[in-house]
Amino acid sequence: LEDRFTFDYNAYYQPSGSNMAQIKMVSYPTLFSYRSATGWDTHSINKDPLFVNTKKGDYRLLPNSPCNKASDPSISKDLKKTCADLGAFESTY
Structure with a gap:
């Protein structure tokens, strides 16, 4: 492995x-x-990734999530050309 x-x-x-x-x-x-x-x-x-609402299946990240801008800065860029968020959803704020 x-x-x-x-x-x-x-x-x-x-x-x-x-x-x-x-x-x-x-x-x-x-x-x-x-x-x-x-x-x-x-x-x-x-x-804790601080999801919006896990009970309702909303796994977007809250603005203060430790997963925001936490991906590998050398390869992961978001639409603003900054470090991307971890997880399935990119933040909109």
């Missing part, structure tokens, strides 16, 4: 009491422990 993929600039949200990841039967309780063991996700975040 590690020979074919690069994992970085991802947004994770880990509710309390759960593991961040499990790879090859090894559990990683935090993004820090996962990052330290694998070397992956150097620029990724583990924060």
Whole structure:
């Protein structure tokens, strides 16, 4: 897996009491422990993405979301030619 993929600039949200990841039967309780063991996700975040309204299926980002302008600045540009947002929707503000 590690020979074919690069994992970085991802947004994770880990509710309390759960593991961040499990790879090859090894559990990683935090993004820090996962990052330290694998070397992956150097620029990724583990924060509540602050969606508009998950109960109604509205997964757009709120203006104060940590996912806004958080993609890889060297390759991801939005329509304004600035760093794109993480996720499926680009912000309109």
